[in-house]
Amino acid sequence: MQQRSEETRSRIVDSAVKLFSTSGYNKASVDDICAEAGISKGAFYHHFKSKQALFLGLLDGWLQTIDNAIEASKDKTAPETFMQMTEAFPYIFKTAGEGLPMFLEFWLQASRDKKVWEASIAPYRRYHRYFTSLIKKGMEEGSFVEVDPELASRMIVSTAMGLLLQSLLDPKGANWEKVARDSTELLLHAFLKE
């Protein structure tokens, strides 16, 4: 039963990604998604409260590769954790690819609804807290020079968001995955003790 439910959920998600990319976020209705997935509306609402909740679920799924890399390097040093994270980059940048209009439509809707908005920016706040503690850990274990952990974390999150934004705005402007990997090394270098 559990397995069938999981299958239905991922069928909904796959159909939504397909329709959001082709028709756009606004045009693709819950009805369309159900038809594409071959499921009932009841089944849809069993898994997701709304189309917005589904999109937030997509976002979470997309960030899961980063979270997995973080989880996998729990017992490693802070510099090792940084390098581990680069393994999520190919997936992240490949998926972001042509998704700009879909993201813009979603953010525009979200910006008009305080509750959805708070949920939408939760991951970015979570990463800020995470990198703040990772920098602190690096200083405590003696790998990193003394910096303001809050500021260092803001810089890391800014670089990441700026790279993602550029890969959306200008997908062919650079090999963004490589730029992201090189930037990680450069940032890491700035924090490392000689």
Add this chain to the structure above:
Amino acid sequence: MQQRSEETRSRIVDSAVKLFSTSGYNKASVDDICAEAGISKGAFYHHFKSKQALFLGLLDGWLQTIDNAIEASKDKTAPETFMQMTEAFPYIFKTAGEGLPMFLEFWLQASRDKKVWEASIAPYRRYHRYFTSLIKKGMEEGSFVEVDPELASRMIVSTAMGLLLQSLLDPKGANWEKVARDSTELLLHAFLKE
């Protein structure tokens, strides 16, 4: 005559900013902007080819403070140029303030029109070229360590765009102007020779 034309232009721009912020980019029509500015449609189209052209003009005006800082530090060293640029930050972050929905609406429209799109991302490509040459200059004058100028420039532009994006997404999440100033110093420090 020249002066009166300039006055009309800035009246159009002020009215557009007001209407885009209150009604949104899509809802505010050229008619609305003319009525608000108290000018004829003919006068509008004398200055701007379209509403999109007007928005691109706004964007350029907004970036002008950065361009002015760059221009003002033509004869200075690369590190001095970086510090000079921070003087544009208060204006930049104050103006970005509550503009998120307006930006999103514009970008969404622009993303559907190849020509507008190219014009919209031109400034960001221009800054990439500029910072690449600034980093080269810093290395030649002996202020900066040897880095890949392209990569260093990508990092600077990423950080800037990431900070701007965060200030739009989460205006109250931090003192973004201060974070931007501190980040500039930290980046500069990473490039400086000991």
